[in-house]
Structure formats: C-alpha cells, structure tokens
Amino acid sequence: MYIHTHAHRFSTLLSPLFPLCFSADPPGLMGPVVGMSPDKKAGSPGSQGGACGAGTLPEAESASSPLATSLDRLGRAGAGAAPGVAEGGATEDEELTNLNWLHENLLQNFSLGGPEDIEGTPDTDNTLSSSSSSSVSSSSLSGGQAAERDPLKSKPPFSFSLLIFMAIEQSPSKSLPVKEIYSWILQHFPYFSSAPTGWKNSVRHNLSLNKCFRKVERSLGKTNGKGSLWCVDPEFRPTLAQALRKQHLPNTHAFYTPPASPPSASSPPRHLLLLEQGSALRESDFDAATAMMLLKSASEQYTEPLGDQEGPIDLSPRRGEVVLVSRDPQQDHNYSSSPPPPVSREGPSSTAPRRPLLLAPGPASGGGCSKRVRLRQAELDEELKEAAGSLLHLAGVRPSPQAPVQRGRKSRKISRK
DNA sequence: TAGCCACTAAACAGTC
DNA sequence: AGACTGTTTAGTGGCT
Known part of the structure; x- marks a missing residue:
C-alpha cells in the first residue's frame, strides 16, 4: 500500500524526465525516485542515446512546462504523503544529505510544477500547503530558523x-x-533565489568547464536570444544519471540492510527502516528509482534507432542543418570515466581553446570506436543487472546477494581523471 | 598530509 | 553603455 503510493508518486514525478521508465508500468513496481546527495563523481559514460541526439536543437523551451502537468497531478495525488517529516528534527546537514531532504525538498519542489512558480504564485502555496509544511511553514518561521529548518532554504545537496x-x-x-x-x-x-548571485557564475563556470555539458549554437541565422543552448553530452548522460544515483547511496547504505529473506506479506521487509525515522522513502525506493534512471539511460541506448552509426554521439541534424557543438576532448572538467587523456587543469586546455565542433549532417562524427562501444555496453549490461536487481528488490523479490551493494566504489573510482 | 573535487570569486572578452 | 554570456584563473574547504 505504502509502497504503491510512493512508487506511483515518484514515477509520476520522474515520468517527464525519464518517460520510458514510468510510462506503462504498474505503479507499484515502477515507482520511486531518487535521492541524491552530493556525490562528486560518477561512473562510466557511454550512452549513445542522448540529450543531443535529436539533432537540430530547437530554441529552448520552458524547462518546466512538461513537468508541470505531471507534477501538478503529483501534487494532488501525493498530497499529505509524508506529513510531519519536515518537522522531524533532523539537522540541516542531515537534511541535505539524507533521503528526507530529497523527499521534502526536491520532490515537493518539483511538485510546485509550472513556470509560474518561479514567481511564487499562490498555486505554489496551495500545492505545498496540502502536502507539506516545508515551504509554507518556512515563511512563518523567522529567517534564521527557516533557513536552518526548511530544506527549501537550504543549499541543495546537488552539485551544480x-x-x-x-x-x-x-x-x-x-x-x-x-x-x-x-x-x-x-x-x-x-x-x-535568496542566494548571492555568485551561483550563476558557478553555473556558467560549470557549463564551460564541465565536459558533460556541451554548447550548441542556436539555429544558424537566428539572432534572437543571447548565447548558446547547452545540452548534456550524451556520452556523459549515464554518468550524470549515475552520479545522481550515487548521491544517496552512502547515506542509504548507512542504515540499510538487505533483507535476509524475501519479504512476505505478513512480515514487513526489514528494509522499511526509514519509516521509523520519519522518512517517507525506503532505500529500495531509491534504489529502484535510480535503477529507473539507469534503465532509462540504457534503454535509450538500446531502443533509440542508432542506425548504422557506431559513434556514441549522434548530433546529426535531422534536416540537413548544421549544428555547432562545443566539444574539446582535452578539457577534463567532467565526471567521465571515459578514457580522456589525463590532462591536468593547467594542461593543454589552457593553450587549446575550447571551440565548437562543426558536425556535418550524417553519421556521428565522434564515432569509429566500436571497441569503446562494446566496453560501454558491457558496463551498461552491468548497470542493467543492477537495475534489474533493484527492481526485483522493490518488487519484493530478492536479487542476487551481491547485486545491490557493489556499485558505489567502483564507479566512483572510474570517474574523473 | 596530499590530492582531488566542488564551489566561489573575479577578471576579461565577446555579444546583444 | 550596460547587461548578459562564456572562458579562464585562483583560492578555499571538504573529503578520502
């Protein structure tokens, strides 16, 4: 029951972000989501499906619009799902790193929905007021208190x-x-919104320095709008998704013990530990949620029409347009575990300016690395196994004993450098 | 303690 | 001219 409620809630939440994961599955199985706490590193890259794979990039649309609908639903459906969690007495640090923060802050933030929420419209309050006290109550707290107690006022536990x-x-x-x-x-x-404006600088800094992000020139000839569009390098997309997953693992594992035997209806699984701690989420939820992300990442790679191209990145414009993509392999500011040459920060990047690549229409220009692709597929197989194990776990089926635990360290090590 | 990483601040150049 | 965007460098603090 509980599991279904939240599973559905989270699947609804993530569906816009990871549609393949949440589209047609029973809510009880496909639920959960994602907690993340700051993990700095990520595992292996290697997605072929990708953010930029769509080729010609249209003018940016509102970032929040697609989310709004589902999240509005979410806000209504999930109202009151976790009352009192915000008042659980957790310290700020805990909130920033544990699952409560995610539940309260991220999810409910997401549930704010549409773009109008930027301006803090009443809808925000309405949505929140029914589901949680975090935002609303914060306004009634004194400033310092609010900042301490209200996760919404706390710094998000995610890296830029x-x-x-x-x-x-x-x-x-x-x-x-x-x-x-x-x-x-x-x-x-x-x-x-209340932070000093330096964070914008940090965002730009990240976009520039982090290889996970790539600059895409707006449609040629179009002069409206400043600057470029930024997309996630498909190659690093799984990496980032994995980074999101990794964020919460250390914390969850701190209190999570895999059930010794398959859970039964009469005996609640031992891993429902968070319930006692005032959290609305269970580790299995998160594990499965991140599995969803993995599945999504992986499924894109396997389900998207790759054609004959072997290259990991398809930035081919769909209609013969030319897309400029900034990509400099020499830059090493990324979370990649891919084998970019170890370049120090002061290395060649300073002398070799990052410049956009001109990708002509047709097969991906970065291709020609079938070995690399195979390696990636092996990694993805591994991840899929983990994801499957997580799903089984969520569904109450005990996966192979080693499956859930092994990931953290490995991929962390693979990362950067 | 050293190294790595994320974050922050700042300077600068280019564009709108 | 001023704001915005993008790049780069440097410093700091946390973590392992």
Missing part, C-alpha cells in the same frame, strides 16, 4: 553539475540556454 543536468534533461528539447537553466534552478531550488 547535477542541477544543470536535471534542468537540461527536463527540458523538452534537452537543451537550454543559460538563462533557462537559471530559471529552472530558481524554480526548483528556491534557495538560490
């Missing part, structure tokens, strides 16, 4: 990279101008 990733991934076109990224962050993380 992940924030940007989420923003871009959520956009319909999988690409956003900086300004839209700002807006998305502001919308979903009100902390930044």
Whole structure:
C-alpha cells in the first residue's frame, strides 16, 4: 500500500524526465525516485542515446512546462504523503544529505510544477500547503530558523553539475540556454533565489568547464536570444544519471540492510527502516528509482534507432542543418570515466581553446570506436543487472546477494581523471 | 598530509 | 553603455 503510493508518486514525478521508465508500468513496481546527495563523481559514460541526439536543437523551451502537468497531478495525488517529516528534527546537514531532504525538498519542489512558480504564485502555496509544511511553514518561521529548518532554504545537496543536468534533461528539447537553466534552478531550488548571485557564475563556470555539458549554437541565422543552448553530452548522460544515483547511496547504505529473506506479506521487509525515522522513502525506493534512471539511460541506448552509426554521439541534424557543438576532448572538467587523456587543469586546455565542433549532417562524427562501444555496453549490461536487481528488490523479490551493494566504489573510482 | 573535487570569486572578452 | 554570456584563473574547504 505504502509502497504503491510512493512508487506511483515518484514515477509520476520522474515520468517527464525519464518517460520510458514510468510510462506503462504498474505503479507499484515502477515507482520511486531518487535521492541524491552530493556525490562528486560518477561512473562510466557511454550512452549513445542522448540529450543531443535529436539533432537540430530547437530554441529552448520552458524547462518546466512538461513537468508541470505531471507534477501538478503529483501534487494532488501525493498530497499529505509524508506529513510531519519536515518537522522531524533532523539537522540541516542531515537534511541535505539524507533521503528526507530529497523527499521534502526536491520532490515537493518539483511538485510546485509550472513556470509560474518561479514567481511564487499562490498555486505554489496551495500545492505545498496540502502536502507539506516545508515551504509554507518556512515563511512563518523567522529567517534564521527557516533557513536552518526548511530544506527549501537550504543549499541543495546537488552539485551544480547535477542541477544543470536535471534542468537540461527536463527540458523538452534537452537543451537550454543559460538563462533557462537559471530559471529552472530558481524554480526548483528556491534557495538560490535568496542566494548571492555568485551561483550563476558557478553555473556558467560549470557549463564551460564541465565536459558533460556541451554548447550548441542556436539555429544558424537566428539572432534572437543571447548565447548558446547547452545540452548534456550524451556520452556523459549515464554518468550524470549515475552520479545522481550515487548521491544517496552512502547515506542509504548507512542504515540499510538487505533483507535476509524475501519479504512476505505478513512480515514487513526489514528494509522499511526509514519509516521509523520519519522518512517517507525506503532505500529500495531509491534504489529502484535510480535503477529507473539507469534503465532509462540504457534503454535509450538500446531502443533509440542508432542506425548504422557506431559513434556514441549522434548530433546529426535531422534536416540537413548544421549544428555547432562545443566539444574539446582535452578539457577534463567532467565526471567521465571515459578514457580522456589525463590532462591536468593547467594542461593543454589552457593553450587549446575550447571551440565548437562543426558536425556535418550524417553519421556521428565522434564515432569509429566500436571497441569503446562494446566496453560501454558491457558496463551498461552491468548497470542493467543492477537495475534489474533493484527492481526485483522493490518488487519484493530478492536479487542476487551481491547485486545491490557493489556499485558505489567502483564507479566512483572510474570517474574523473 | 596530499590530492582531488566542488564551489566561489573575479577578471576579461565577446555579444546583444 | 550596460547587461548578459562564456572562458579562464585562483583560492578555499571538504573529503578520502
């Protein structure tokens, strides 16, 4: 019962972001979501499906529009799902890193829905007031208290990279101008609305430095709008998704013990530990949620028409347009585990300016690495196994014993460098 | 303690 | 001219 409620809630939440994961599955099985706490690193890259794979990138659409509908639903359906969690007495640090924060802050932030929430319309309050006290109650608290107690006023436990990733991934076109990224962050993380403007600098800094993000020139000839669109490098998309997953693992594992035997209806699974701690989520929820993300990432790679191309990235414009994509392999500011040459920060990047690549229509220009692709597929197989195990776990079926635990370290090590 | 990483601040150049 | 965007460098603090 409980599991279904939240599973559905989270699947509804993530469906715009990871539609393949949540589209047709029974809510009880496909639910959950994602907690993330700051993990700095990520695992292996290697997606072929990707944000930029759509080719010609349209003008950025509102980052929040697609989410709004489902989240509005979410806000209504999930109202009151976790009352009192915000008042659980957790310290700020805990809130920033544990699952409660995610539940209260991210999810309910997401549930704010539409773009109008940027301005803090009454709808925001309505949505929140029925489901949680976090935002509303914060306004009734004194400033310092609110900042301490209200996760909405706390700094999000995500790195800027992940924030940007989420923003871009959520956009319909999988690409956003900086300004839209700002807006998305502001919308979903009100902390930044009151934060000094330096965070915007950090966002730009991240976009520039982080190889996970790629600059896409707006349609040639179009002069409206400043700057470029930014998208997630498809190659690093799974990496970032994995980074999101990894964020919560250390915390969850701190209190999670896999059930010794398959759970039964009469005996609640032992891993429903968070319930006792005032959290609305269980580890299995998160595990499965991140599995969803993995599945999504992976499924894109396997389900999207790859054609004959072997290259990991398809930025081929669909209608013969030319897309400019910034990509400099020498830059090493990323979370990649891919084998970019270890370049120090002071290395060649300083002398080799990052410039956009001109990708002609047709097969991906970055291709020709079938070995690499095979390696990636092996990694993805591995991830899919984990994801499947997570799903089985969520469904009450005990996966192979080693499956759930092994991931963290490995991929963390693979990351950057 | 060293190294890595994320974050922040700042400077600067280019564009609108 | 001013705001915005994008790049780069440098410093700091946390974590392992």
